[in-house]
Amino acid sequence: MSEADKPDDEQLPPAKPAGKVKPPPLSLSKRQALRRKFLRTVLLTGGVLGAALSGYLPMVYARRQRLRPPGALEEKDFLASCIKCGQCVQVCPVQAIKLADLVDGFGVGVPYIDARDQACDFSCDAVQCILACPTGALTYAKPAFLPVRQGTQLAAKPILLAKEKDAEPTLNLKERMGVARLTRPELCLAIKGKGFKGQARGADFKGQMRYMQVDRWKPIPIAEHPYDVAECDLCVRECPVKGAISIETVYAPDGTQRKSPVVHEPCVGCGVCEMICPTERASIEIVPREVWRT
Amino acid sequence: MNTILKRRFLEQILAMFGREPKKPVQISAPAQEIHLYKRTTNKEKLQAAAAHAEAHMSTSHKWRNRRWAVLIAANLLFVVSFYFDIQILEGALTGSRFIGFHLIDLNSALQVMLAHKHIITNLVIGTATVFVFWLIFGGRSFCSWVCPYHLLAEWAEKVHLWLVKKKLVVDQPIDRRLRTVFWLVFALLAIATGYTVYEAISPTGIVSRALIYGPGLALLWVLAMLVFEVFFVRRAWCRYACPIGLTYGVVGIFSPVRIKYTLEGCFHEGNCRKVCLVPHVLDTVIKGRAVHTEVPIGPDCTRCGLCVDVCPTGSLTYDVKGLSKLL
Numbered sequence: 043m044s045e046a047d048k049p050d051d052e053q054l055p056p057a058k059p060a061g062k063v064k065p066p067p068l069s070l071s072k073r074q075a076l077r078r079k080f081l082r083t084v085l086l087t088g089g090v091l092g093a094a095l096s097g098y099l100p101m102v103y104a105r106r107q108r109l110r111p112p113g114a115l116e117e118k119d120f121l122a123s124c125i126k127c128g129q130c131v132q133v134c135p136v137q138a139i140k141l142a143d144l145v146d147g148f149g150v151g152v153p154y155i156d157a158r159d160q161a162c163d164f165s166c167d168a169v170q171c172i173l174a175c176p177t178g179a180l181t182y183a184k185p186a187f188l189p190v191r192q193g194t195q196l197a198a199k200p201i202l203l204a205k206e207k208d209a210e211p212t213l214n215l216k217e218r219m220g221v222a223r224l225t226r227p228e229l230c231l232a233i234k235g236k237g238f239k240g241q242a243r244g245a246d247f248k249g250q251m252r253y254m255q256v257d258r259w260k261p262i263p264i265a266e267h268p269y270d271v272a273e274c275d276l277c278v279r280e281c282p283v284k285g286a287i288s289i290e291t292v293y294a295p296d297g298t299q300r301k302s303p304v305v306h307e308p309c310v311g312c313g314v315c316e317m318i319c320p321t322e323r324a325s326i327e328i329v330p331r332e333v334w335r336t
Numbered sequence: 337m338n339t340i341l342k343r344r345f346l347e348q349i350l351a352m353f354g355r356e357p358k359k360p361v362q363i364s365a366p367a368q369e370i371h372l373y374k375r376t377t378n379k380e381k382l383q384a385a386a387a388h389a390e391a392h393m394s395t396s397h398k399w400r401n402r403r404w405a406v407l408i409a410a411n412l413l414f415v416v417s418f419y420f421d422i423q424i425l426e427g428a429l430t431g432s433r434f435i436g437f438h439l440i441d442l443n444s445a446l447q448v449m450l451a452h453k454h455i456i457t458n459l460v461i462g463t464a465t466v467f468v469f470w471l472i473f474g475g476r477s478f479c480s481w482v483c484p485y486h487l488l489a490e491w492a493e494k495v496h497l498w499l500v501k502k503k504l505v506v507d508q509p510i511d512r513r514l515r516t517v518f519w520l521v522f523a524l525l526a527i528a529t530g531y532t533v534y535e536a537i538s539p540t541g542i543v544s545r546a547l548i549y550g551p552g553l554a555l556l557w558v559l560a561m562l563v564f565e566v567f568f569v570r571r572a573w574c575r576y577a578c579p580i581g582l583t584y585g586v587v588g589i590f591s592p593v594r595i596k597y598t599l600e601g602c603f604h605e606g607n608c609r610k611v612c613l614v615p616h617v618l619d620t621v622i623k624g625r626a627v628h629t630e631v632p633i634g635p636d637c638t639r640c641g642l643c644v645d646v647c648p649t650g651s652l653t654y655d656v657k658g659l660s661k662l663l
Contacts, residue, residue: 082569083511083576089564090518090537090577093557094525097536122451122530125444125459126541127431128549132418141545143552148531150554151430151545176431176438177448178456185454 100147108146108154109313109330111139112162112219113172113180117331119188123179126151130171130180136250136261138162139171155219157313157328162219164202164282164312165252165261169213182214193333194218200310201284204254213283213310220311221332222277222287224303230325231274232289233302238274241265242320249317251280264318277303277315277326284308287315307334340364388603391648399641399654403481411484414548429482429544430535431462438462442470442587443580444541447534450526467587475588479574479581480613480640484547485539485558489574492562496570507570512616519579539573540580571613581638588635595633595643596655599626608643608652618643621651632657 068076107117111130114120130153131139138160139153146152153171155162172180184190199212227233242264243249250261269276273289281287286309292302303315303326313328340362351357363371413425414432426433430444440462449455470478479486499505522534535541539561542554565572574581597620604623609615617637620626632655643652 079509079511082508083514086510086569086572086576087514087517091521094522094533094537097531097533098529118530119452122532123448123454124532125431125440125448126532126535126545127427127429127444128545129427129431129433131549132426141549141552144554144556148529148533148536150536151541174426174433176427176433176440176458176462177452178454178458185456187454 097147097150100145100149107330108142108149109157109220109311109328111153111155111171111180112164112169112213112215112310112312113175113182113217114219115179115181115184115188116191120179121148121152123177124152125177125179127176128153129174129176133166133170133174134162135166135170136160136163136252155313157316158324159317160249161251161313161317163251163261163280163314164204164213167202167205169215182216184216190217191333193335194331196310197307200286200308203282203284204252204258206284215310218310218332218334219313220328220330221334222305222309222311222313222315222326223329223332224305224325225327225329226321226323226325227302229321229323230303231321232277233300233325235301236274237270237272238276238320239268239270240320241268242276242318251314251318269320273301274320275303276318276320280314280318282312282314283310286310307336309334338364388648396645399645403640404487406481407484407487410482411544411547414544418548428541428548429484430538430541437465439466441540441580442466443583444532444535444538446523446583447526447532450523451530451532453527470584470587471591472593474591474593474637474639475584475586475635476581476638477588477591477593478584479578480638483540483580484543486574486638488543488558488562489565489571492565493571496566499566500570505567508568510569510572510576512576514576515578515582518577519582522579534579538580540578574613585636588637591635592657592659593639594655594657595637595639595641596653597621597626597631597633598651598653599629599631600651601649602651603649605648607646607648611642611646613638613640613642 110117110120115123126141128141128151131137131141138155138157139162140156142149142152142154144150169182172182175181178185194217196216196218200215201211202213205211224230231238241247245265247263247265249264251264251267252258252261253267256262256267271279275289278287278289285306287303287305289301290304291299292304294300311328311330311332315326316324316328319326343361347355347357411429414428417423417425424435427439430441432439438458438461440459442463445459445463448459496505496507500507525531525533537557539558542558546552546555561573569576597618602621604621606621608621609618612618614636617634620631620633633652639654641654644654
């Protein structure tokens, strides 16, 4: 019987007589009811805390590191400071940012980018997600007390090719999201010396990108922008950051000369190269949180 | 026809021919009973009793409907703002921007501050705005007028009560001190682990984000809690677990908006306590408990108005402290 179901006409107990009076012993049924209530309370405590702390599991069995939106604090600080509101999701013009689900444990509701599906191409120009963040989990300027890992800092503010001619051509980013790496050189069309013709990721690919020559302000689906290149250089062609990647002549281990995409220091790790790479699976990928090694 | 009525039948014929009516010689037993009852009861009392019975018959859902409308509208505004990109209310319940103004959920802000141990200006602005808003509108009003989980739990409660009526389940109450313990534990966990541990299981945040950004696996946790509430413990999460409720409850301690109890007309029937999410705040309606002729209901009250709707005597009403004096 819950408290609310008790009859309401119970009177106030008579005033206690002075001096210590031992309360009458509880009946057996009342004692049992109290014990059951206590057990239920313990059970609910265990259930809720168990559910809450199961969020630790993904932290312990850390799978692949997530690529976070630009300006994200270091992973631990990022998870702590993010309020899981998704305002960054709402401002992104290419919907690159997604919110993580239950499998991310304490990272549930925290934004990430799946670059292969939809990379951040900076078509917002001003890094809108950073501007939208209410807690500073995404930030232009890290507070002084937070550590900066060696190699995450960019040598100079990256120049966004799309607004190279503007008064302020840079993205106001100080640290990189990750670094692009040629993870599958054996697939790379440039290394094979092959060209590419057609839709970079097939007709069904939903990813979008801003093409300056098409529309400065409106990203279009990549499927609507077919390519025809004699030697594949899509990663270099579409990289939004100045001087971050180029096709160079390199020497293979057997001494022969060949062409290859080479990533340079200004790479911010936005993931456009990974998204646009026409090989299946991507020859070039972002290693999230990776530092620049000289 | 019995003899009494037969006599009256004949007398009425004589009255037709000109005889004046006389006081009856004999009256039947059931009629005498009613006459006696009428001699001892006055007309006003009878009318009041009839009106009271009638008030019990008619069930009003005025405040519940208003509240559901506000709750759905608030959550829908989040959804349409994103879906149609009209930018009126951006974000989710944990943190948002209303036409540009930062709004931050108090408990989420607390978790972030404790876990991150660093506070930035925007966070302070948003938190302060929300704090002042609920300080005025009554703390836990957030629960019943805004929180989307509250609405789901209300529906689950209906199923639970139906099952209780069918004697298929029994409510298993839990120690209410547990909520205070949870509040402290989640605060300590945020400090100790550096993660916003509570946000991982907060049904408010999970449901809000699911509405706005699409459903995810996290809804399974919410579903599990609702099933638990239907079959085992009535309103388990809101009553015994939710730290958000306690945070807003504390904010509402000095709120002018509250439910007011008037002792005079109350019949102490206790219907209000049966519909209440937090019946301990209505202990004052128990016969002999009211400490004054008018008693404001305490801060744990969610100002949901179910008691106002159900009260047949108008003894429970919405009240704004000082406003009645002003008007």
